[in-house]
Amino acid sequence: MVLVTLLIAGVLIGTEAAIFPMALVATFGVARAMGAGPLRIILTVLVPEARGPLILGLTFVLVAPIDVSAVADTVGGGVGAWR
Template identity: 80%
Template sequence: MEPGVIEAARSMGASPLRILLTVLVPEALGPLVLGLTFMLVALIDFSAVAGTVGGGGVGNLAMTYGYLRFDTSVMVMTVLDLIALVQSAQLLGNVVSRKVLRR
């Protein structure tokens, strides 16, 4: 963000709290949403990996019922479910970020 925006708000008599709420937060909302989207995708990834080493969750389902019991259909479906979950989270995050991005 350009420093002139904060300077203009300050010259119009805006308080520091008003500058924070009406200038800084709206400008940073798009990248914040993208960061939250990245964290959500990483959380899905970590839960799947934790499941493969015995931590429970979707990865445990894929390992126990798919890989160890040689049931390929269960393993393929859990992998496809994980892919769909990650893609939908990423798409939703990108759409919300585009809506709030101020450019």
């Protein structure tokens, strides 16, 4: 959890470092208090919370090869160089 907090907040000490773990524990705690089991927490809490970052990462993964190919074609390489 310390490494994740460092990557997200950028610090290990202070209120900035405390917000992420507290929010995560509070979210799971609320779901658990309402009677949700582990699978239900994953499907109704984790997946919706992670949907935005997953879509963003997928967008980067799909756009990066096109971008690299366009840059390579601009400098004289790329897909067109094989013809």
